[in-house]
Amino acid sequence: MVSLDVIFLGTSAAMPTADRSLSCIVVNRHGTLLIFDAGEGMQYNFIRAKLGFNKRTKLFITHLHSDHILGILGFLQTLSLQGRTLPIDIFGPEPLNDFILENIRLLHIKLTFQINIHKICGSHGILVKEKEYSILYCKSEHGPGVCSYAYCVVENDRPGKFDxxxxxxxxxxxxxxxxxxxxxxxxxxxxxxxxxxxxVGQRRPGRKIGISGDTRPSDNLCNFFRDCDLLIFESTFSSNELLKAKESYHSTAIETAALAKLASVHRLCLTHFSSRYKDLEVLLNEARSVFFSTELAFDLKTVSVDYKN
Structure with missing residues (x-):
């Protein structure tokens, strides 16, 4: 049985709160770490989660806003101080290469391992193809001039049951x-x-995890996330702030739930909450009025994704 766990290292939007750090999600697939975004200071919760400093790791950036990328340098330096030797592949929009390499130069960071930075091109496709799973990407909608992406971790089909x-x-x-x-x-x-x-019976589907990044809901994302076992989608605002959500190219909890329902996902987890909400039950209740299988993310929460059969 191959384990597949999601660990939330940061669940706040734009600015941290007393109990929520900035955006970072880790998918731990049987010891391989797939990290999505690296908000400032993300290495703190990475250490607290005891994820390990020298495991096979890939980092995926949804877009180049500060609350999603400023933790990259600190994370890389922490790994070096812990003696990491394995290389890391980093994927993201085109300017990511310059951002990382120039800051490494300016800050005189000495890495103990190799980093390979990959520029994402096009509107959708397969970004990583491993023996047992793939990472897919799809362009999302986070405003004019902002190149942003959503991701899916998609496992290959499994063999049928052996009689x-x-x-x-x-x-x-x-x-x-x-x-x-x-x-x-x-x-x-x-x-x-x-x-x-x-x-041997019919082949059985693998598992699928979707991660939205910051975005407005769209038909493209609905299709991209179809049949996810777990969809992690930003829910920055309540329905009372719909105009604000549209202006800032974010989503409300109800919009997120409507997309999850249309996409026939199995389970929805809300994240990326505006710091204006002290009680997140309002967002949860709004979402559950449309899609009941909804839950809230919180820092260091772990969600295990099981096989359907």
């Missing part, structure tokens, strides 16, 4: 032949052909 009882009834030797059947490969045993479909 061990039927395999034993057919006297198929355990070991390599079981493995071949599980992979969908027909086998020959004792001069008989055994089809994988006789032993």
């Amino acid at each position: 061990i009882k039927k395999a034993k009834t057919l006297n198929i030797p355990e070991g390599e032949l079981y493995s071949l059947l599980q992979q969908g490969i027909d086998i020959v045993d004792k001069n008989r052909v055994i089809h994988s479909s006789e032993i």
Whole structure:
């Protein structure tokens, strides 16, 4: 069983509060860390979450606003001070390369590991393709002149369930032949052909996690996030601040919930809350009036994403 956990390191919008840091989300897939945004001081909660300093790590930036990127340099320096040796791949809009490298130069940061900075081009596509999962991206809407992206972590389909009882009834030797059947490969045993479909059920979907970044809701994002097991979407404002949300290219809790419902997601988690809200129940209640399977993120909250079957 491959673990898939989401850890929220920062859940506030624009400015931190006494109990909420700036934007940062970690998807921990069986020890591989996929980090989305790096708000100022994010390494503090990274340390508190005990995520580890020398694990395979990729960093994805949604857009180049200060509350989403100012933590990059401190994070890299902290990893170096802890003796990290593994390289890190960093993905984001075009100016990200200049921002990171120029600040490393100006601040005389000495890294103990290699960083590889990748510029995102186009409106959507596959950004990373690993053996068992991919990272997809889609352009989002965060205002004129702002290049912003949403991301999805999408696992490959899994093999169907193996009918061990039927395999034993057919006297198929355990070991390599079981493995071949599980992979969908027909086998020959004792001069008989055994089809994988006789032993293995239909392939089962992997898991899908969507992360919005800062954005207005849109049809493109609705399609992009379709059937997510977990959708993490910004909910900066309540419905009373709809005009403010539109002016600043953010979303309200009700708009977020409406998108989640249309996209047929399984579970919605709200984040990126304006500091004006001391009691976030108003946002939760608004969202749940449209999409009940909604919850609030908070700093250091961990959400486990399980397989559907």
